[in-house]
Amino acid sequence: MNSKRTLGGALKALAITSSLTAASLSFASTLTVSSPQDPGSWDPIDTFLVNWASVATNIYDGLTYRGPDLKLQPGLATSWEQLDDSKRIRFTLRQDVKFHDGEDFNAAAVKFTFDRLMGNEGKKGPQRSNYSAIDSVEVIDDYTVDFHLKAADPVLLTKLAGYGAMIVPPKYIQEKGEDFFNTHPVGTGPFKFSSYEPKVGIKLEAYADHWGGAPKLTNLNYRFISEPSTAVAELQSGRVDLVIPPTIPIGMITTIEKNPNLEVITTISPTVYALRFNTKNGITKDEKVRKALIYGVDRQAIIDSILGGQAAQIASFQSAISFGDDPSMAPLPYDPNKAMQLLKQAGIKPGTKIQIDIRGNNATFNEVSQAVASYLQIIGLNATIKPYETNVLLNDIIPAGKTGEMFQQSWGGWTLDYDNTAYFMYHTGEKWNPYDSDPALDKQLESQRSITDRAKRLEILQSIANYTANRALEMPLYSLNAIFGVSKRVKNFTPVPDSRLRLTDVTVE
Known part of the structure; x- marks a missing residue:
């Protein structure tokens, strides 16, 4: 009798162990990714957002x-x-x-x-x-x-x-129907749609019949965590395995690196940041004022003090790896005296208000914008910052021309070709160009699109970069490295400059 109970107990223990082992294996084949934004639709024609691509490249x-x-x-x-x-x-x-x-x-x-x-x-x-x-x-x-x-x-x-x-x-x-497809995507990619909860997350599962071979993961889960400190806390707790750009604030890199179970992986990126100008209304309608604002902000000091060496100053709205970048271009220098002189020439009185619209969920850029506002205070302007929920700013405020005098524009330039940035930023009538119309610039933008001679195209693109800088259509700030927070349980992860992560070969221990 005792031997039967012992045998029964052993079998029961073995069953429990097997169950736990199966659960462990299931968990081990799941990668959980923190993404800072729900794009709102999974239809490929609905968005330009990098956070859409970081998911949908797998679908x-x-x-x-x-x-x-x-x-x-x-x-x-x-x-x-x-x-x-x-x-x-x-x-x-x-x-x-x-x-x-x-x-x-x-x-x-x-x-x-x-x-x-x-x-x-x-x-x-x-x-x-x-x-x-x-x-x-x-x-x-x-x-x-x-x-x-x-x-x-x-x-x-x-x-x-x-x-x-x-x-x-x-x-x-x-x-x-279109509406159903927006929330129930179907493609041919290595992972297929499982479930989607708006503002919460999307779950994918391996598509075993993918033409390139089945992914090594069984499940790929994305959680939409807009608050950087929450995303990092979830990474530290093990409830998230990977935090993708642009979530991690520079100030949290050291915190992650101190954790023996985590690491920070960075790579050069095409992503650039600028404060673009309302060239149609308010004081920034005047080119002298726009140049004054650029002279009035020490962008290199911001990079050194806030960005910890993870960024480089830019002279035009593109990074050094963009086809069209002109390495001979130099950013306007920090010159507060020149800035105040230009403001005086433009008739701008001390204490004049200026509004800076930003995405509210980017802690690092929040610090940057605070620094910009402080510099503008020094040259006599009363700068205020207005944060928006990202989708509201991108879908409702900027395209409708409802911004203040300055507004944040972050751009991935994922084709690594300046056309993909310049055309959408500067051509008349484009979504991201709600204010400006310049026939001469339109002509340049259109002309380079039909040219296959790389040297000739490069010459035109560099000319566009110089032209837009001379008109001061934005305050170019910096190109920022792609910064990933990664659990050491994650293997075979390769960071990519454009954050379009194809996670077929990744495993989780």
Whole structure:
């Protein structure tokens, strides 16, 4: 009897142990990521937000793919060739690929994706103009498509690797509707959608039949944590394995590094920060005032004192790794006397109020903006800071032209080509350019898009950088490194400059 009880107890203990082991294995195959923002829609044509891409790069595939080494490689297209003086591109498509819902990927899906992007649905979002060179997509056969272009676009192949060009399932969208697709995304990527709770998080699970092979993780969970201190606390507690940019404040890097279970990994980034000017209304309508504000702020001191060496000063709204950066350009120097002289010439009285609109969830930039406000106080201006919830600032305030005299603009420049920044910041009528209209600048921006000669394009892009700096359309601040907080349980993690993380090879111990 005793032996039976002993055997029964051993079997029960073994069952419990097996259960715990299974649970441990399940937990070990789950990566939990802290992302600072819910983009609000998972439709590729609805957003430009880096935090959308850091998730959706795992849900969707494009025709091309750009890896961590920043080199372009085949995605859903196995090859391509440029024809007719680069005004037609023929893509050979990957066969035997299915969307997560079982629908076949083929040429019809590619045509549907781009007809939708360039049509009425695409009009509602910010992506369409990025692909404006595309005139039409022609199905040659089930696995061959031709892109007919209005003009050559030297950056198009890179653009096809992200954002609006992600290939979507025709039947699924037609049957379920646009609104359902916004919150229940389906792609061909290595992870498929599991659940989404707005403002809380999105959960993905491995798609075993992915054409590139099954991910090593079973589950990939993203939590939307806007407060940096909360994200870091969750990383320290082990409830989060990875914190992605731009969450971690510079001041918290040391705290993370002191924890033996955590590490900080940084890499050079295309992300740049500026305070852009309202060039239509208020005192910043005057170019002299705009230049005075730039002269009046010691940007290098801000980098040294607040950013801890994780940033570099910029002269135009692009980083050093951007195609179009002019290394011979120098930022306007800190010169408060010059600033006050220009303000006096413009008739600006001491004590004049100026408002700076910022994203309220970025602790580091909050410190930066406080420093900017202090410098502006020194040259006689009464600067106030108005924080907004990120989506409100980006979707309601900036595009509608409802900002104060200065407003925060952070930009990833993910194509690593200045066109992707400059066109959307400066061309008349673009979403991120609610105030300015400059026909001469429009002409330059349009001209470089049809040029395939890299040297000639570079010359025009550098000219645009100098032109916009001379007009003082923004106060260029700095390019910031991509800063990741990572649990040492996470293996095979490779940081990428544009934060578009493809997490197929990551494991969690």
